[in-house]
Amino acid sequence: MPELPEVEITRRGIEPHVAGRAIVDVVVREPRLRWPVPKDLKGRLAGRIVDRVRRRAKYLLFDCGDGTLIVHLGMSGSLRLLAADVPPGAHDHVDLVFKGGLLRLRDPRRFGSMLWQQSPAEGHVLLRSLGVEPLDEVFSGVCLHRATRGRRVAIKLLLMNQAVVVGVGNIYANESLFRAGILPHARASRLSLARCERLVAEVKATLADALAAGGSTLRDFHAADGSPGYFQQSYFVYDRQGQPCRRCGAPIKMLRLGQRSTFYCTGCQR
DNA sequence: CTGGTCACCTGGAAGC
DNA sequence: TGCTTCCAGGTGACCA
Numbered sequence: 225m226p227e228l229p230e231v232e233i234t235r236r237g238i239e240p241h242v243a244g245r246a247i248v249d250v251v252v253r254e255p256r257l258r259w260p261v262p263k264d265l266k267g268r269l270a271g272r273i274v275d276r277v278r279r280r281a282k283y284l285l286f287d288c289g290d291g292t293l294i295v296h297l298g299m300s301g302s303l304r305l306l307a308a309d310v311p312p313g314a315h316d317h318v319d320l321v322f323k324g325g326l327l328r329l330r331d332p333r334r335f336g337s338m339l340w341q342q343s344p345a346e347g348h349v350l351l352r353s354l355g356v357e358p359l360d361e362v363f364s365g366v367c368l369h370r371a372t373r374g375r376r377v378a379i380k381l382l383l384m385n386q387a388v389v390v391g392v393g394n395i396y397a398n399e400s401l402f403r404a405g406i407l408p409h410a411r412a413s414r415l416s417l418a419r420c421e422r423l424v425a426e427v428k429a430t431l432a433d434a435l436a437a438g439g440s441t442l443r444d445f446h447a448a449d450g451s452p453g454y455f456q457q458s459y460f461v462y463d464r465q466g467q468p469c470r471r472c473g474a475p476i477k478m479l480r481l482g483q484r485s486t487f488y489c490t491g492c493q494r
Numbered sequence: 495c496t497g498g499t500c501a502c503c504t505g506g507a508a509g510c
Numbered sequence: 511t512g513c514t515t516c517c518a519g520g521t522g523a524c525c526a
Contacts, residue, residue, distance in 0.1 A: 227519060258502075258521085282520080299520055300504080315504080333503045335520060350522090377497065386521075393519055442519065443506085483499075485517085499525080509515075 226297045228358065228391025229434035230453065231282050234303055237448030238284075239277040241305050242320075242327060246273050247288070249321035253312060258298060258337040261318060268340050269293065269320070281354045281390030285345050292345035293320075298335030304328050305448050327448075355388040358427050363389055365421030372412035372420065379415060380408035381482050383427070392427060394484050395440060395462045400427040402460045407493045408486045409479065433458070461487035 226234065250266040262268070272288040279285070284303070286293035295303070306328050308321065318329040318338055329338065341348040355371075356363045371388045372379070382388055383397045392400070401408050403426040406419060415423070434440060439453030446452055456462075460470055465478035465487060474491035 230519075256503095296520085298503095299518070331503095332505070333518090333520095335502070375496080381497090384520090395519060440519075482497095484520095497526095499523105501523085502521100505518095507515105507517085510513085 226282065226301070226439070227393035227396050228279075228282060229396070229431055229455065230439040231284060231297065231391075232279055232435060233439045233447050233453065234297070235277055235279045235284055238303060238305065238327065241325070241448075242274045242286070242322065243276050244273065245322050246271065247320050248323055249319075251319040251321065252317070253319075254315075254317040254334070257317065257331065257334050258296070259339065261338050262340050265293075265338070265340060280346070280351060281357075281386060282393075283351065287343075287345065291340060291342045294337070294339040294341055294345060294348060294350070295329070296337045296350075298331060298333060298337070300333040300443070301329060301331035301336035302446060303448055304330065304446070304450060353387055354390050355386060356390070358389050358391050358431060363424060363428075365417060365424045368424050369415070369417045369420040372415050375412040377412055378409045378481050379406060379412045379423075380486060382412045383423075384482075384484075389427070391431070395459070396427070396430055396434065398462045398487050399460055400430045402487075402489060402493060403430060405493055408488050409481060410494075461489060463487065 247269045250269050252261050255261040275287045277286050282296060284295040306326055308326055315332040316328050316330045320327040375382055380397050380401060383392050404423040406423055434455040437453055437455035440456040441452035442456060461476050464476045466475050469476055469489040469491060472491035474489055476487055476489055479486050
């Protein structure tokens, strides 16, 4: 599933094609996503203009007048811009139809969601307790250091905790920790301020690099126009267990943290 | 409050 | 070939 870079690449691909345009129809073929697609979604959206498309954490927010369509892509979701006559495939659950084209949600695993929230969108319960945006300047070494005090969890799990900092998922947590030289299972509470500063810098740099590469394309992710991302070609550790570290040559190790595969180099990370 | 585990769902790859 | 098992980018719910 998409982490912040993939969601942001999706947003950038979609926004110029839908902002300022009217939704003329909504087709829901399968409402059983993570939460049911609201029965009245078509009634809410049809005839409305999409003012803009924003991103908050891994959520896409389609502001439409006095309400917002909230979309989360889960593990396997994607949004694509298509011609109006393209027939839907097996997991194409929802279409937003515009004049001359449509925006189609595909999500094989159905962990994604499509919800409606009256303004302000941030009032939605799913958005209320989100942490800071990683690319925002308020996400600093001091900020992370404060969040780690008294926390005995592995630093990787804290990085992936959306109540602390948003948008960082399994791939980018692994990559950022490698680049910062920090072991993923290090206890958060034991990180010095200097190491928090370094980690924050590497989280920002990793996400920026992934954005510049168009995100990561593993199984399901493609940009809104169908083009793939290339960041997976530059992974230092993710999914590379047993292969030589690109920096020191030692074999990449794997362990499980919070039921997620975790990759690291014992030569480069302490 | 914190931290740990489970569940949701489908498809692809690996193992026998 | 076919069946079984494991794994996958997320995250809310539930437990001690």
